[in-house]
Amino acid sequence: MALGKDYQxxxxxxxxxLEVVGERWTLLVLRDCLFGVSRFxxxxxxxxxxxxxxxxxxxxxVEAGLLERRPYRPGRDExxxxxxxxxxxxxxxxxREWGERYYPPDAGRRRFFRHVPCDTDVDSIGRCPRxxxxxxxxxxxxxxxxGADRTLRDDEVSLALYEPHRMLTPLP
Amino acid sequence: MALGKDYQxxxxxxxxxLEVVGERWTLLVLRDCLFGVSRFxxxxxxxxxxxxxxxxxxxxxVEAGLLERRPYRPGRDExxxxxxxxxxxxxxxxxREWGERYYPPDAGRRRFFRHVPCDTDVDSIGRCPRxxxxxxxxxxxxxxxxGADRTLRDDEVSLALYEPHRMLTPLP
DNA sequence: GTGTTCGGTTCAATGAACAGACCGGAATCC
DNA sequence: GGATTCCGGTCTGTTCATTGAACCGAACAC
Numbered sequence: 001m002a003l004g005k006d007y008q009x010x011x012x013x014x015x016x017x018l019e020v021v022g023e024r025w026t027l028l029v030l031r032d033c034l035f036g037v038s039r040f041x042x043x044x045x046x047x048x049x050x051x052x053x054x055x056x057x058x059x060x061x062v063e064a065g066l067l068e069r070r071p072y073r074p075g076r077d078e079x080x081x082x083x084x085x086x087x088x089x090x091x092x093x094x095x096r097e098w099g100e101r102y103y104p105p106d107a108g109r110r111r112f113f114r115h116v117p118c119d120t121d122v123d124s125i126g127r128c129p130r131x132x133x134x135x136x137x138x139x140x141x142x143x144x145x146x147g148a149d150r151t152l153r154d155d156e157v158s159l160a161l162y163e164p165h166r167m168l169t170p171l172p
Numbered sequence: 173m174a175l176g177k178d179y180q181x182x183x184x185x186x187x188x189x190l191e192v193v194g195e196r197w198t199l200l201v202l203r204d205c206l207f208g209v210s211r212f213x214x215x216x217x218x219x220x221x222x223x224x225x226x227x228x229x230x231x232x233x234v235e236a237g238l239l240e241r242r243p244y245r246p247g248r249d250e251x252x253x254x255x256x257x258x259x260x261x262x263x264x265x266x267x268r269e270w271g272e273r274y275y276p277p278d279a280g281r282r283r284f285f286r287h288v289p290c291d292t293d294v295d296s297i298g299r300c301p302r303x304x305x306x307x308x309x310x311x312x313x314x315x316x317x318x319g320a321d322r323t324l325r326d327d328e329v330s331l332a333l334y335e336p337h338r339m340l341t342p343l344p
Numbered sequence: 345g346t347g348t349t350c351g352g353t354t355c356a357a358t359g360a361a362c363a364g365a366c367c368g369g370a371a372t373c374c
Numbered sequence: 375g376g377a378t379t380c381c382g383g384t385c386t387g388t389t390c391a392t393t394g395a396a397c398c399g400a401a402c403a404c
Contacts, residue, residue, distance in 0.1 A: 099189030
């Protein structure tokens with residue numbers, strides 16, 4: 001979100017949320033983090049986002065408590081989603097579903113999410129039709145649908161996501 | 173969303189959705205439209221948004237098919253949410269809930285939503301505990317909670333929303 | 345040592361957001 | 375019917391975020 005990332009004088013939970021995750025790129029970064037992407041270079045490879053902006057968004061998210069920064073090798077850090085970021089999944093999923101519904105590819109859905117314990121795809125509100133629960137992403141596996149365009153991206157992360165992948169597990 | 177409102181080369185329903193509703197102010201405008209606000213001046217009074225930006229967002233939303241522009245008097249138009257905008261409610265609600273949970277006022281929740289046919293408040297995933305359904309906003313009534321700050325705004329719309337109000341009915 | 349990759353920071357240019365002035369048509373006041 | 379007000383914008387100059395490209399230091403790889 002551009003100029004003035006805050007919404008002063010808005011006594012509203014939505015405005016508070018958007019102050020944290022409403023900036024450009026932020027939700028896409030979080031989506032990838034929930035998929036299991038954690039390194040600067042991998043995020044860069046998948047989102048065509050300027051380095052400076054990615055660095056800024058990651059720092060903002062760490063400060064806001066959505067990501068935890070942790071070295072995975074001396075001098076190299078990775079960014080892992082906290083519980084607060086995981087709690088954002090229903091909102092991300094709802095936006096996804098809306099986009100999938102109103103802007104569908106000709107070939108069909110772009111992506112599916114399966115509730116692993118029940119071996120069942122979740123429905124349009126993110127509920128598992130079998131157990132009736134709304135699973136956390138930790139219990140979901142994602143896989144591409146017929147509408148996925150496999151020619152669009154050839155970075156490592158996107159290639160890995162053309163196969164089924166358990167969410168929140170390291171990628172690629 | 174600022175500069176470059178599109179996300180090229182992202183084969184992803186979330187990116188599609190954010191291209192439409194991810195710009196700054198857009199979700200707040202839609203939230204108010206779903207509450208029942210429809211006129212330029214009323215939106216201006218409640219969101220401290222520059223006129224030019226509001227005009228731009230409304231035009232964009234009309235073109236995208238989320239709002240319908242309709243004269244309510246010769247020369248004066250109002251903006252009414254379409255079904256596509258109503259379908260965005262689960263996403264807006266999920267973001268709201270996340271904000272309400274992680275950035276709560278000391279006094280408690282800012283706002284409640286009641287499923288009118290069941291006379292029951294919906295839960296954190298927007299479900300009515302009584303009937304088990306996820307109601308459309310057409311069946312919801314909103315009212316302020318103990319965390320609402322009644323001193324913050326004194327525009328007509330906000331004053332009206334300090335009383336219970338059926339969503340999608342004209343306001344103020 | 346030399347080269348490469350990673351994870352950034354710095355920089356100038358672009359363009360969106362902002363506050364505030366302006367403006368035209370319709371209704372209202374007198 | 376003439377002046378005024380209100381509504382729904384547009385226009386203007388300034389501020390600030392985003393962008394792409396260049397740069398940079400630390401850690402390996404050989």
